[in-house]
Amino acid sequence: MRRPFIAGNWKMHKTIREAVDFAQQLITVCGQSAERMVIVAPPFTALSAVAEALRGSSIHLSAQNLHDEPAGAYTGEVSAKMLVDAGCEYAIVGHSERRALFGEKNDFIHRKLKSAISLGLLPIFCIGETLEERDKEQTFTVVEQQLKEGLNNLTTDDIRHVVIAYEPVWAIGTGRTATPEQAQGVHAYIREVIGKTYADHVSGIIAIIYGGSVNPGNIGGLMAQPDIDGVLVGGASLDIESFIKIIQF
Numbered sequence: 001m002r003r004p005f006i007a008g009n010w011k012m013h014k015t016i017r018e019a020v021d022f023a024q025q026l027i028t029v030c031g032q033s034a035e036r037m038v039i040v041a042p043p044f045t046a047l048s049a050v051a052e053a054l055r056g057s058s059i060h061l062s063a064q065n066l067h068d069e070p071a072g073a074y075t076g077e078v079s080a081k082m083l084v085d086a087g088c089e090y091a092i093v094g095h096s097e098r099r100a101l102f103g104e105k106n107d108f109i110h111r112k113l114k115s116a117i118s119l120g121l122l123p124i125f126c127i128g129e130t131l132e133e134r135d136k137e138q139t140f141t142v143v144e145q146q147l148k149e150g151l152n153n154l155t156t157d158d159i160r161h162v163v164i165a166y167e168p169v170w171a172i173g174t175g176r177t178a179t180p181e182q183a184q185g186v187h188a189y190i191r192e193v194i195g196k197t198y199a200d201h202v203s204g205i206i207a208i209i210y211g212g213s214v215n216p217g218n219i220g221g222l223m224a225q226p227d228i229d230g231v232l233v234g235g236a237s238l239d240i241e242s243f244i245k246i247i248q249f
C-alpha cells in the first residue's frame with residue numbers, strides 16, 4: 001500500500017497566529033510520524049510562519065494555488081518560485097473553487113502544473129465532476145478530459161511528482177460524501193487512464209486521493225478502498241481534534 005497521504009486545505013481561514021498555533025499542536029501529536037504523510041495548506045499570508053513552525057518535523061507545507069508565470073505584472077498573484085521561497089513543498093492546483101469561482105480552465109491549470117514541477121513544487125492536482133454531470137452519467141468523461149487536458153503530455157518523469165485529488169464538486173463542503181464505492185470506482189478509472197497514457201508502473205506508484213466532506217466518521221471506509229491513497233480535507237481540517245482523528249484513522 002502507498003503511504004497514506006492526508007492533506008488539510010484551510011482555504012480562506014486562519015490568521016498567522018491561528019495557523020502557527022495549529023501547526024504547533026499538530027507537531028506535538030504527529031510531528032514525527034513516518035507512517036502518514038501529513039500536509040497542511042494554509043492561506044498565502046501564513047505560509048512562511050507555518051514553514052518556520054514545521055521546520056524539523058515530518059509535516060509538509062502546501063500552498064492552495066499558484067500562478068503559472070515566474071514573475072511579472074499579475075496583480076494579486078503568487079509564483080511557484082515565491083512559494084518555494086516561502087517554504088512550500090506542495091501546491092494545490094485546479095481546485096474546483098478556483099475553476100468555478102475564478103474561471104480557471106484546463107489549459108491554465110496545465111501551465112500551473114508545469115510551472116510547479118519545473119521548480120520542484122509537487123502539485124496536488126484536483127479534478128472532479130459537478131452534480132449535473134454525475135446525474136447525466138458523465139463522471140468518467142469529465143474526469144478523463146480534466147486529466148488529459150490538465151496533464152497534457154507531461155512526461156513520465158513529471159507525472160511521478162503529481163498527486164491527483166479526485167474531488168466530486170457535489171461533495172465539497174456539502175456534508176454529502178461520495179460513498180467509498182463511488183469514490184473507488186472513479187479512482188480505479190483514473191489509475192487506468194494514467195496506466196494507458198503512461199505505463200502501469202507509473203499508475204501503480206502515483207497517489208490518488210479523495211476530497212469532499214471527509215471527516216473522522218467516514219475516513220476509515222474511504223481509506224479501506226484499494227485505490228484511495230489519501231484524502232484532501234477542507235472543513236474538518238480546520239479543527240485540530242477532528243484533523244488528528246482523520247490522520248490517525
Ligand code: PGA
Nearest residue numbers: 172173212213233234235
Ligand atoms: P470539504 O472540502 O472537506 O470541506 O468538503 C474539501 C476540499 O475542498 O478540498
